[in-house]
Amino acid sequence: MSVAGTIRRNRLRLGVLVVALVAALAVAVWRDVALTALLTTGFVERSIRAATPIALAAIGGLYAEKSGVFNIGLEGFMIFGAVNAVAVTWLVSGGTAGTVTQTDLWIGLVGAVVLSVLYTVVFAIILLRYEASQIVAGLAVWILGLGFGPFTAVVIWGSQSSPRVGRIDAVSVPGLAEIPFLGDVFFDTSPLVVLTLLLVAAAWVFLYRTRYGYWLQAAGENPEALDTAGVNVSRVRYAAVIFSGAMAGLGGAVLSVGLSSGFVGGGLTMVDGRGWIGIVAYLFGNYNPVGAFGAALLFGAADMFQIQLQTINVDVPATLTGLLPYVVVIIVLAAYGRTRMPARVGEPYESEN
Amino acid sequence: ADLSGGDDGLTVAIISSNAGFDDQAFNDMARDGLTRAAEEFDIEVNEIEETDIAQFGDTQAEAAEAGNDLIVLVGFQHTEALQENATEYSDTNWMLINDDVDEPNVAGYVWANHEMSYLAGVQAGTMTSEELNHAGSSNDPDNNQIGFVGGEEVPLIEAFERAYVAGAEWVDDSVEVATGYAGSFSDPSAAEDVAQSQYDAGADIIYHAAAASGPGVFDAAQANNRFAVGVDADQSITLEEYSDVIIGSAVKYIDQGTYDCAQATVNDNFDEVAGFNVVDLSQDGVDLVIGQEFEGSMPDVLSENLEAAKQGIVDGDIDVPCDATGC
Amino acid sequence: MSRQGTVRSALDRAADRMLTAGVVERLGIGIASVVLAFVVGLCIVAAAGYSPLIFLNEMLLGALGSQRGIALTLRESSLYILTGVAVAVAFRAGIFNIGVQGQFIVGGLSATMAILRLAPFLPTGAVGGVALIVLGSLVGIAVGGAYAALPGALKAYADANEIITTIMLNFIALGVVLYLISGPFQGEGRQEPRTDSLPEYVEFPSLLFETGSFSVVGLVVALASVAVAYVLLTRTRMGYDMVTSGKQASAALYSGVRAERTIIGTMTFSGMVAGLTGAVFSIMVLGGYVDPQGIHTYGFDAIAVSLLAANNPLGVVPAGVLFGGLSRGGSFIGITTDIPAQLVDGVIGLVILFVAAPELFRMAARRTGLGSERR
Amino acid sequence: MAGPDSRETVVRLDGITKRFGSVVANDGIDFELDDGTVHALVGENGSGKTTLMSVLYGLYDQDEGRIVVDGEPRTFDSPRDAIDAGIGMIHQHFQLVEPMTVLQNSILGHEPTTYGMVDEERARADIEAICSRYDFDVDEHLDTPVRDLDLGVQQRVEIVKSLYRGAEVLVLDEPTAVLTPQEVDRLFDLMGELRDQGTSLIFITHKLEEAMEIADRISVLRDGEKVGTIAAADATRERLAEMMVGREVLFDDEQRATETGEVVLEVDGLRVSDDRGLERVSGVDFDLRRGEIFGIAGVEGNGQAQLVQAVTGRRDVDDGRIRFQGEDMTDISRRDAIEAGIAYIPQDRLEDGLVLEDDLVRNALLGFQTLAPFVGEWFIDWDGVRDHADRIIDEYDVKPPDRTRLARSLSGGNQQKFVVGRELSHDPDLLVASHPTRGVDIGSIEFIHSQLLDMRDDGLPIVLVSSKLEEIQNLADRIAVMYEGEFVDTVRPDDVTEQDLGLLMTGHREAAGETPPAARDGGDLS
C-alpha cells in the first residue's frame, strides 16, 4: 500500500476533509475569530483524547465486520466496559474510594476487558452458532447495556453512578515531554492514549501483514474460499467478534478509569453515543485501522472544535452545536454511502462439518 | 420504595425528576434531607425513581393512593401533573421543588440558584486576581479569566451562567468569562474537555452547573493545577477527593427544605410550610461556602466582597439577573 | 370479485396459515424468548438480592390489578402497537428503521405546535377540539413521515446505511427538540423546557376509563393503524412491492419495483405512523410537549415488539399488549418496591436478544424432541 | 496414453454414501483414480458429482464408505486434511477472495511467514517457479486483485493455488462451463502438461465430447449411484448419454424459422455502462422480426448482461436508441418494459427470477403486480393469482405440483420451468431469454427448447443469450457474437462451425471470413 496509492484511492474522502477544513476556517475568519485561539495544542491533545475510546471501539467493530459479522452492539459493550472497569477497581481496592491505587485502576481496566470477553463469548455464540439477526442482537446489547450497566452500579454502590475512584495517571516522558507541541501531545499524556496509538498500528500490521489478517479478510469476503483453504471460518469469526467486544470494553474502560474517574449511569450513561460514532468511524475509515483512527480523530476534532468556539465565547447554541458530530456522520455517510462493505457481512456461514 | 411499612409512623414518598436519583444534584439533595428526617422522626421514606415525564401524573396519584402523608416532587416537570393531583388528593401533603402550585396542601420551594451563582461569580472574580497556592495548584493573578461549565443549555442552567458572570463582573468589570456546555448531565469526560479548553485559554477558576458531569471539571482542575467552584452541596465534602481544588461551593439547602416539610408533616403543621417558598439569601437558603481545605487561607478581600455582595442582594441594591429557575 | 368471495378467501387463508408450522413456530419462539428472558431476568433479580416472587407479583398486580393499572397498560399498549406497526412495516420491506423514536418525537412536537398555533383561529369547544386534533395529527404524521423520508432518500440515492443514519437522527431529534422547547417554542412564562399546554378542549373523550392519560380512542387509532398496515402489506401492490423488496431486493428490481421509490415510500409510511404515535402521545398523555429525554423510548422497544410479532402487523397487537403490560408493571415495581427500575429495561433487552435468535429455540426444540422435525 | 491397469491407484473411494435429509446424493459409490491419469466424471444435474468430490475434499462427512489415498484409509474432517493428503479441488464456483491479490489468494491458508509476518517475497518466488514449470501466465498478475481478472485467468489462479499447496490430485468441477473453446483448448493443454508431470486429475463435465477428448477413463453417475466406468477410448456420445439418462437420447437439429414478420425491435448505436460506470456495451445495432430467434453468443462478461438489461428496462443506456413496436423505448423503466409486453427470463433465477422465500403463488405474480387481471388500481386479487400459479405449474410440468411450496425448495430445473412458464404466460410481444437452460438437466432443456421454438413459430420474437454454443446454434435463426461490448459479427448458424464461433468470441473477426456478407451486421435474412 503506497502512500500515493492510498491518496489516489481516497481522493474523494480526502477532498471532503479539505473542504470541511477550509469551511471551518472560513467560518472562523468570517466571524473574525483568532485562529490561534481556536487551534491550540490543547485542542489537538483533546481531539486525540476524545478520539481514543471511539477509535478503540472502531477497531474492534472493524475487525468483526472484516470477518463478516456486523457488531452493532459496540455502544452496549462500551457501557459494560465502563462500569466493569470501575467495579473491578472498586472490588480489588477493598471497596473504598480513598484506597484506590494506580495498580487497582490498571487491574480494573484489564478486568473490564476480561469481562467483556466473557460477555462477547455469549454474544458470539448467539450470533454465530444460533445465527441471530446481527442487527437486532446488537441493538439488544445496547439496551442491555443501558439497563444492566447502571444496574450493576446500583447493586455495587447503591447508586447508578460510582463514587470517584480516580484515574490512570498521565505519564510524562522526561526530556521528550519538553518538545514543543509533540511533547505535549504524545509524551505528556495518558498512557492509554499512547496504548491506543500502538493498538491502531498493531491492528494495521496484524490485518495487512499477518496470515491471520488475511484469514480475517477472507472470512468476510468469501468464507467458502477460506473454508476450502482449510481454515476454520467459524473460529476466525469467533475470534474477531470476541476481539471486537474486548476492544469496545477497553474503550469503555478507558473512558471511565482512563479519561474520567468513575462511572456515570444516568441518561445514555457516560458512553453517550461514542460506540455509534465508532461504527461510523470505521465505515468512513474504509475498514482500515489507521483510517478508522483518522475518522475518530475527525469526530473528536469536530466536537472539540465546537467547544473551542464556546470557550472563546462565539455565541453558538450549545445544544445544537453538540449535535455536530452526528450531523457530520450523516453527511459523511451520504457522501461515502458506497463504502465497500466486505461482501458477506451479516450472512451466517455454516461449514458442512 | 416499599409502601407496606410504617404502621404507626408516617410515610413520605419522594418522586425523582426525570434525571433520576444519583444525579449528584437536586434529586440526591432532596433525598438526603428526607433520610436525615427519617433518622430523627418516626417516618418511613419511599424513594420512587420515575424518569418518564409522561408517567409523573399517574405515579403521583399512585403514591397518593398508597397513603403517603407527604410526597416530595423533584423538579418543575412535575408541576403540570400536580395541578390536577393536588386537588384530587387534597388530604396528601405535597412538596414541589423548583416550582409552585397554588393549593393549600402544596409547599412550593424554589432555591435562589441565581443568587448563589452570583456569589460563585464573586468568589471566582475575586480570586482570579489574587495570589492563591494550594497543594501544588495555583492561579494566575495577572490574568483575569474564569470559566463556567454547564450540563445542558437549558433556561435553568442559563440562569446559573448569567448570574455567575454578573457576579464576577461586579467584582471586576474587566474579568473575562469563558462559558461552555458539556451537552449532557452525565458525561464527565465531555465536561472535562470543556473545562480543559477553558483552562487552556487562561481561566484559572471554573464554576460548574453540570450535575453528574461536574466531576469532569474537577478532574480538569487537578490536571491543570487550577481551581474550581462546586455547586448545590459543599462539594469539597461530598466529593472529598477533589477538595484540594474546590475553593468554594455555591450551595442551596434543598435537604433542609425537604427536612422541614417532613418535620412539618410529622408535627401536623404543614400550613406553615405550605405556599410558595422562595428560599434565597435573605433566609439563608443559599450561600457560598469556602472549600474545606481553603477555610482560613482565603484573603480578606474575598470575605469582604462576599459580604458586600450578599448585603447588596438582600437589600436589593444588586440586581441579580435571571431568577431562580431561568431567565 | 364479490365481496363475499373476498371474505371467504381471507378466512380460508387465515385458517391455512394457522395450520402452517410457521405461525405456530413463531408463536412458540415468541413465548419461549419472553419466558427465557424472564427466567434470566429473575435470576439476576435474585442474584442481586431481591425477591423474584415479589418482582413477578408486583408486575402482574401493577399491570392488571386495578382499573388504573389496566388503563395504563392499555395506554402503553396503544403506544407500543403504534410504534410496533411503524417498525414492522419498515422491517418487512427490509429496511431497518431504527429511527422510530426520533420520528415519534418530532411528530409529537410538531403536532403540539400545530395545535397551539392553530387554536386561536378555530372555535373553542368540542368542534374546535376535534378539528385541532385532526389537524395536529395530520401535521404530526407529515413531519414524522418527512423525518423518516430523509434517511430513506439518503439510502435510496446515496446508499447511506439507514441503521446508522436513523440512529444519528434520533440523537439529533433529541437535541433539536430540546433546543426548540427551551427556546423558540418554550411556553409562555415557563421556566422548564416545555411548550404551552394544549387547550383543555383538545383531548380525547374519556370512555370506559377514568384515567385522564388514557382514552379508548388511542387504542382504536392503534388498531386502525394495524388494519391499514395489514391491508397495505398483504393486499395492495405497493405492499407486494415492499415485501418483495424486503425479501429479495434483486428479484424486486427484476419485477419492476422502483427501488428508490419503494425505499422512500416505506420509510415515509413508517415515519408517518411514528409521527401519528407522537401526536396521540402528546394529545392523550402529555397535553403539550416536554424534554424528549424524559420520554420513554417506545421507538426502541418497538423493535422488540415488531420482532416478537415476526414483523407482522397483526402480531404486533398481542406483542404490543405484552410490552404494555411489562412497561406498566415495571413502573409499578419502581413505585412499590425498591427493585431498581433499570432491571426492567434489562429484561426488555433480554427479550430482544432472544427474539433475535430463533435458531436458539429451534435447536433446543430439536434437542429435546419438542416440536416438529421440519424447519 | 498409458493403459489404466499399469498405473497405481492414488485415490479410491469405497461405497461412499451421503444423504441430505431425505435426499440421497451419493448412494454407495465406488471410484478409483489412477496415478498420472485424467478421470472424467459425468452425469445429469443433481446426480451427485459435486457431492462426491466434496466428500473427497473433506467438505462433507460421508455417512458411509471410506476414502483411501495412496493405499491408506483416511478420514478428512476438513479440507485442510485433504490438502495435507495432497488433494486439491477447483470448485464450480471459484473460491477466490475478490479484493485480495492473486498472490494473496494463491497462498491463502498456507502463507509462509517470517517473524510472524507473511513473507510475500518467498511466496512470489515459489509461485513463479510453479508458473514457469507448467508454463502458466498467472505470474503476470500476481499483484492484481482477483476481481479485475477474466474468468479464465481466475481459473488458472485456482489451479496455481492447489499446486502451491502441493496437490498431487486435482479435482476440477465443471471447469469448462465458463470458457471459450479456445480457452478450453488452453486448459486441456495445461491438464495434459500436469498429467505428464505426474499429477492425477478428476474432471467433472456435462460436455461428453470433452470427457472423451481429455480423459483416460470416464465414470457416469445417475441419481446418486454410479452407473459404470469405461475407458475413454471405448466411449461414444450416444453410449455415455444413455448411461447418464437411462434411456436413449436423440440428438437432432431444430427447425429454423421459415417465415419472419415485420421488425419489432430496433436497437441503434447502444452504449451501456455497468454499476461501476465502465462502458460494457459499446455501440450495438440490430433489429429483430416477428417469429425470429436472434441469438447472442459470447464469453460471459462481454456486455451481454448489460445489453439484455438495457432492452428489458433494467438498466439505463448511455447512448443510442431502442425502438419497440415502432415506439421509442430507450431508457424506459423495467416496469414500463413489462407493461409493454417484454418478457424476460433472467440469467440468474435464484437472484432475480424468483423470490426464494416466497411460495409459488407470490412468485407467480412477480413482475406482473401492476397488470390486469390480477391487480386493479390498488388491490391484488389473490384468488386469481392462485389459479394462475396452478396453471403455470400444470402447463409447464413443475414438480412437485404444489403452489404452496417455497421457491427455494424446488430443484433447479423446476425453478427454471416455473420462471419460463410465468414469463410466457402473459402473452408477451417480445421475449428476452438469458441463459434459459443454465444448470438445467437434459430433460428440462429439451422441454424449454421446445417451448421456445413453439412460441417462435407462433410469431413471438425472441432474443436468446447463451454461452452454450450448441444451444445457440440449434435454436437461433441468426447469431450475433459479442466481444468486448461490440458485435464482432452476425452470422447464420448453418454457415459456421463451433470453432468459428469460438474464434469470433475471442474477438477474431477474420476467422469467420467465409460468412456471406448478407448475414453480417444485423443484415436481413428473410
Ligand SMILES: Nc1ncnc2c1ncn2[C@@H]1O[C@H](COP(=O)(O)OP(=O)(O)OP(=O)(O)O)[C@@H](O)[C@H]1O
Ligand atoms: N447442501 C445440500 N443440502 C441439501 N441437498 C443437497 C446439498 N448439496 C447437494 N444436495 C443435493 O444432492 C444431490 C446431488 O447434488 P450435487 O451437487 O452433487 O449434484 P451434481 O451432480 O454436482 O449436479 P450439477 O451437475 O448440477 O452440478 C442433489 O439432489 C442436490 O439437490
Ligand SMILES: Nc1ncnc2c1ncn2[C@@H]1O[C@H](COP(=O)(O)OP(=O)(O)OP(=O)(O)O)[C@@H](O)[C@H]1O
Ligand atoms: N438445499 C436444499 N434443501 C432442501 N431441499 C433441497 C435442497 N436442494 C435440493 N433439494 C430438494 O432435493 C430434490 C432434488 O433436487 P435437485 O436439484 O437435485 O433436483 P434435480 O434432480 O437436479 O432436478 P432438476 O432436473 O429439476 O434440476 C428437490 O426436490 C429439491 O426440492
Ligand SMILES: [Mg+2]
Ligand atoms: Mg455440481
Ligand SMILES: [Mg+2]
Ligand atoms: Mg438440479
